[in-house]
Amino acid sequence: MKKERNIYMTTQSDLSTSIKEEGEKNLTLYAHFPTLIGVATNPDHQALENKLTKKCLKLRKKIKSGGENWISNETYNTLGTYHLNEDPDFSNINDFVTNQVIHYCKAQSIDLNCLNINPTDAWLSIYKKNNYQDWHIHNPAMISASYYLRCNNSSAKIYFKNPVTDMILPAILSFNELNFGRVWFQPQPGMVLIFRSYLYHCVPQQKNNDIRICLSYNYGRKPEEGKKYI
Numbered sequence: 001m002k003k004e005r006n007i008y009m010t011t012q013s014d015l016s017t018s019i020k021e022e023g024e025k026n027l028t029l030y031a032h033f034p035t036l037i038g039v040a041t042n043p044d045h046q047a048l049e050n051k052l053t054k055k056c057l058k059l060r061k062k063i064k065s066g067g068e069n070w071i072s073n074e075t076y077n078t079l080g081t082y083h084l085n086e087d088p089d090f091s092n093i094n095d096f097v098t099n100q101v102i103h104y105c106k107a108q109s110i111d112l113n114c115l116n117i118n119p120t121d122a123w124l125s126i127y128k129k130n131n132y133q134d135w136h137i138h139n140p141a142m143i144s145a146s147y148y149l150r151c152n153n154s155s156a157k158i159y160f161k162n163p164v165t166d167m168i169l170p171a172i173l174s175f176n177e178l179n180f181g182r183v184w185f186q187p188q189p190g191m192v193l194i195f196r197s198y199l200y201h202c203v204p205q206q207k208n209n210d211i212r213i214c215l216s217y218n219y220g221r222k223p224e225e226g227k228k229y230i
């Protein structure tokens with residue numbers, strides 16, 4: 001029998017994920033609809049960093065920058081102008097990222113049959129001093145990833161915004177994962193971040209004189225068997 005898939009299915013709350021307020025015996029809180037950001041580190045990164053950084057800098061000289069209409073259009077990138085997923089020099093990193101995306105899906109029971117494991121696009125961004133990236137999403141992808149090829153501890157962070165649009169923000173006494181409005185990650189060489197493509201994120205100005213190179217990946221959804229479109 002064909003299993004029915006309904007992404008808006010309502011289910012009974014799982015008591016094991018509930019949160020009890022200290023001292024309160026009656027009120028139970030359920031942390032449903034979490035926003036999952038996956039983090040992993042490529043064990044082969046060190047051997048690749050210098051060679052691929054040189055390659056990225058060479059590409060910057062000969063490949064036209066993408067993102068002409070971006071507000072942050074001084075940040076060099078190859079979105080739509082050079083596809084890392086088609087470059088065998090990047091195959092180790094491409095495969096590593098794709099494997100981590102698969103783990104990200106498995107962890108939340110996403111059917112791998114719906115994941116197109118060939119990225120719809122993969123591009124590089126080189127941040128020099130004062131370069132940044134405005135808030136954006138990766139429409140129309142399903143899952144996206146940011147891999148850090150070159151950076152250091154003072155490189156610009158990446159910020160993610162809480163996807164819930166609140167109307168009247170309550171005042172918060174102490175911040176934690178239940179009430180963050182946004183979170184940031186400090187990029188590390190070889191680190192990949194994986195997130196659903198609807199999640200708004202941005203990069204503030206790069207403040208140091210070193211370059212920050214990020215490789216971005218978009219993964220789309222595959223149409224169901226026998227169908228041409230999703």
Ligand SMILES: [Fe+2]
Binds near residue numbers: 136137138201216
């Ligand atoms: Fe992005």
